[in-house]
Amino acid sequence: MKQRIISALLATGLYLIIANIGNFFFGVNRRFDWTTTLWEAAFFFVFIFLLLGYRRNNRK
Template sequence: MKQRVTRALMATGLYLIIANTGNFFFGVNKRFDWTTTLWEAAFFFIFIFLLLGYRNNHK
């Protein structure tokens, strides 16, 4: 369980960095604003957490 949470948090952190960099690069947002993607990251965390649990149970 702890390993699943850690992996999901690492994936979510990576997602936040990539999403904010992409928003800045493509002109969606002209400044780095972490709040623009926090809700997306929360749902991404839940998805990854559940996906990791499903993958471990169905090997």
């Protein structure tokens, strides 16, 4: 469980950085603002956390 949370947090942090750089680079948001992708990152965290649990339980 602890490993799943850490892995999901690392993936979410990486997602936040990439998403904000992409928004800035492609002109979606000229201001470097972390709150623009915060809700997306929260849902991404839940998705990754559940996916990691599903993969662990279904291995044979």
